Each structure stands twice: as structure tokens, then as C-alpha cells.
Amino acid sequence: MTPAVPTQLSFGEKLNVLAHNMWWSWHPDVVSIFRDLNRVRWRQLDQNPVLLLSEYTPEQLENRGREAVLHSRVNYAFRRWQEYMGDSSTTWGATHAGVLCHKPVAYFSAEFGIHESLPNYSGGLGVLAGDHLKSASDLGVPLVAIGLFYHEGYFSQLIDEKGWQQEVYSHVKNTQLPIRLATLPNGDPLIVKVDTRHNPIYAQAWQVDVGRVKLYLLDVNIEQNSPEDRKLTARLYGGDQRTRIRQEIVLGLGGARVLTALGYQPHVIHMNEGHSAFAPLEFIRMRMANDSLSFDDALRETASMCCFTTHTPVPAGHDRFDWGMIDEHLGPMGDQLGIGTQGLMGLGRIDPNNHNEPFCMTVIAFKCSRRANGVSNLHGVVSRRMWASLWPWRSEEDVPIGHITNGVHVGSWLAPQMRTLYDRTLKEGWWRRTADPNTWAAFEHVTPGELWETHQALKNGLITFSRQRSITRAERLKFPATEVAEIQNLLDPEVLTIGFARRFAPYKRADLVLRDIEMFRQIIADSKRPIQFIFAGKSHPADNGGKSILQRIYNLTQEAEFKGKVLLLEDYDINLARHLVQGVDVWLNNPRRPLEASGTSGQKVVLNGGLNCSILDGWWAEAFDGSNGFGIGSGTCHSNQDILDERDAKDLMKTLLNEVIPLYYDRDNDDLPQAWIKRMKRSIRTLGWRFNSDRMVMDYVQSAYLPAAGGVSCEMNRRA
């Protein structure tokens, strides 16, 4: 694991090494080095050290380093990085996941959200995958990751004068990213090939270092491919069905071949959602070829090393393909496996003999994995019901789908100021034991005033950031100078601030709080106990329903009585998410239960002292204890959508009016909301240790990876 770095490196060379491992992004003192290095204070440079460094010649860099007095900080950061990379013998993984050492976990995902400078994600699934890699790295769990490289990424969102979403794609410049082309051990370029009935598709792979973890992103934009095929991996979730299945054979079959070419022999295959569910076919093929196994035996052996995490409780959210699509793209594989297209179709159908049933990625993922899980307790229940027909001989409770609740990476989402408070309050080395409740218990002793002031400072930061982003848009749209000037007064740091930011998928109901618009007017207009809202979120390009909700909110923000009090920020990404989750008082989450499989943004808010106000769905259904945040409603569902929305909207208003607003404005003589602060402390203390990604990765190791690696045939434990 020791990186091959010569001992005597120059200042600039050390910076380059740091910039080329995403480790820098979750270490605030390294983040601040790059910020201080940035003389022009151009935001994009702050966020992308590789781009920043490319702006300097070595001499300029050296001079800038002296000017900003950065040399000893860089030396210290570099030493810490070397220690981190060099010694994994004392990690949690060395003690608990040793068997994976030479045969690591192969983690497949269609998106990875590691940092805003690498636009390889669209939302929660990608950010979760990014956090998984970071925790695997911190814990020393041997893991190698596979994804796709989208050279146009996911879109940036602009909101036009009419409040309608516009999508902008930019061509990602490979030289401005912390990536390098993967090569074969002998130095030759690595190219893998995936056959279809018509023409093969070729892919190269980019390597991204995420701490100790290596991530390989397959890229088909190379000269070996036809002009159409070169665009296959241009955009995340872009294109039609045919694009989708071609992306998925590249990810699954191509990804497995990249691992083989690089000499990896994984012990465990982890499929994060069904997009990569073709991967097991390649491992089955290899077992048949190398060990002369029959298809059935190879399938059984491969399945015993495969784990599958399902994320989608919405039936339409699962990829489905018809016979023609499967035959064109998997036909050659079916022939090699000796099962033909007919046999392949059977693997993707609940009933193999039902010729009317399309091929479903989730079904093949279940059939090729011995272990499967949903992403929260409630989602486990929903998934067992949803997929019970795959195991018709079992009762619903015995359907072999467990759950591992999602978590977030503490180092990435905790604000530096809040981290300083943690450092003062918790035991030395707390960040190495974030999954232990004892680590967090000491938070009880934090001084209320100190916690509140830290929170207020972060809230001020969010408000400044929100004004800047609003000004950027106003200037782009050439708003009159008077209007731009007005933006300087948007939002008031003394006012209860509620954040709502997520993908604008209709089931998330961004406009639920507006359902009773008169009531909304009243709570905004209340001069004694006012509230203000910040909204943000992207709608899928093809989702006009989501875009209409966005527009409705935008139109409200333009009405006189809401101006400066209800805000819609454009281009929700990891950067905006970080500011929001670190600065809001309350994080609102009101999906249609039980459609939010887990949700993770509220977990990021917890770490920073914000309070969740949420429907009892996803992670919140198992997290809320009555006094560590706020619950909306009583956790029931309804098959009639309109009745459900009406009831939830009423419950939401009730919670805001009867609980949230009074508690926030109940102040002592020092103007401190003591009962509120108590709830902040309780939220951090009771939730921080459970809903972080160290705990999540440890759970995966213990209930999925180790049993899969040991060939132990027990099913995943279910923890209610």
C-alpha cells in the first residue's frame, strides 16, 4: 500500500501529490491550503486543486507559497497523508476484514459523488457511493471501485427568468481532474472489449485515488469506437433504453474485465443498485472457463460472493429491457454461458417462463446474489414485500432481503468550525471511533452558548453564500442594479431558517408546505415569530412535473410578501449541499411514505447541529425518538395519493406551528433558545454515531462482505 513517492519532493510536487488524491477533500486543513493558495479567489479554483495548480508555473507556485506562508502547512499535510497511506496495519479493517486483504471487495456503482469538482453523480445514490469509498479508506477495508466516466457529467442547472429549469452540459477536461489513465502492469494502455451482436464496444479506464481506495471509471470515448458509441458514456442517465443497456454492459461486463486485466481477484462483488447487475455474468463465465464448472455450479459459486443493495421502492425506478435489447447486447454472453438469450431472459424475470415479462436488472441482481439488502429498516420491510414473488415458497418475513441503513461520511460533511467544537468536547481521536456511541456521549457536556454561537456563525456563512449565488444569477440575467443590490438584504440571520433541498422528484413533494397557501402566507408574515425558507434542487431533464413544482416555488419567491424570505437557489450540487446542511436551523423532509428508501441529507444536518423535521419515512422512521428532532404525522401510509398529501400537509403545518416555531423563539435572558439547544445536543448525541458511513461500512463488512468472502452461507442478519 505504500505509495511510491521519492522522499525529497519540492513544494510544488507535494502539492501535486496532494491534489491527485481525493483525500484532501475531507481534511479541512488541506482544503484551506488550496484556498489560501488561490490568489484570484475564483470559486471554481477553490474547488479544484488540479485546475488551480495548472494556473502556476513551478516558480510562481514557489513564490506564492512563500507569500502566503504555506510551506510548513504543506509539509505537515504531506506527512499526514504519507502516514495515512503508509500504515494500514492498525486500522479497523486490518483487525476485522483481514481476509479481504489480497482479494478485495469490488464495489460497482453507476455514479460516485466524491466532490463537486468531479461531476460524476446526480444525487443521493452517488453521494452515498462516494461516502462508502471514503469510509472504506479511513477504516482500511480493502476495496476497489468501478464506475463510468461521464465526460459531460450530469447537468448544471440554470433557472431562467420564468423560473423554468435549463440544463447545461459542459465537456469535462480530463487534464483538469485528479484522474489518470489506468495502464496494464507492463505499462501498456488498458483497453477492454464488450461484444454485442453487431459491433464490439471498447473502453479505457480512468483511475481516481480516494484515500487508500482506487476507483476505476470506464470511458468509451476512444477512437476504437464508432462516433455514436463514443457518446455512450457522455452523460449520466442520458439517452434512451438502448444507451442505458449499453452503458450497463460497459459498467458490468467491462468493469469486471478491467479488474481482471489489472490483476484483481475480488472475494466479494458489491452491486450498489441494479445498474451493474451484468457483472456477475462475467464472473460466472470466468469460473466456467477456468474451473470447468457447469453454468449452474458457476452461478451458485458466484452468487455466494455477490452482495446487492437495492435502493428503489418505486416499481418504475427499475431498469427493464425487452428480448430484442437483451439479445442484441447480451446474446454473445448468453452463447458463451451456454444458456442462450432464453436462459438470460429467465435470469431477469420473476417467472422465467413468462414470455410477457421483460428483463429486469433488479431481478437478475437478486438471482445472482446470495445476500441482498435495502437501505433502512422500513425499506427492508418494503423490499421484502415488493420482491416476495421471487421466493414464492417463503413467507414475506422470510424473504432474504435484510437492511443496512445508509450513513454519511463525517469528515466530508462536518463543518470545520463544528469540528473544532467536537475536538474540544470529545475525546482525542474521536474521528477514528465515530461508529461508537460512547464517542458521542461527551457531547452532552458542550456549553450551550458555544454550540449556539458556532451554529450561528455557520448560518451566517450560509446566508452569505446564498446571497452570492443569487447575485450570480441576477447578473447573468441582467437584472437592474437596484434589484441586484436588494439581494444583499436577502434572509435574516435572526430568523428561523428552514432548508429543503433534494432532487425535485414528485414523490419528494417540495411544494407540500405550500399546499395550504394561506397558512403559508401567515407563517411567513408573522412579525413576532417569522420563518424563512431556502429551496434548492434539480429536476430530471425529462420530468416536466418536477420542473413545474420548481417553477411554482420560483414564482412565489418573486411575490412581494415572500421576497427575501423564500429563496430558490440554482444548481444543487455537493458544494451547495455542504453549505445548506451546515447552516440551516431545520431540515425539512416530506416524501410520500414509504417512497424515500433512506434519505441521507438530513444525516448531514445532524452532524452540524441542525434539527430534522421529517415524515417518518426512510432513516427518520428508525431515528426519531420524540426529542431529537421533529416528526411529522404518525408514520402511516395511504393508497390514495390526494388524501395522503392533504393529511401530511396538515400534519406538517401542525408540527411547524405547535412545535418548531415556539421552541425556536423560546429564549432565556441571554437570548438563547435553551430547549432548542438541548434538542440539538440530543440530536447529535443520539444520531451521530448511528447514521454515519463508518458504521454503515462496518455493517457491510460484518453482515455482507465477511460472510461472502468466507463462503459462509448464512443470510444477512436482520436487525429490527
Ligand SMILES: *Cc1c(COP(=O)(O)O)cnc(C)c1O
Ligand atoms: C446528500 C445529497 C443528496 C441525497 O439527499 P436525500 O436526502 O437522499 O435527498 C442528494 N444530492 C446531493 C448533492 C447531496 O449532497
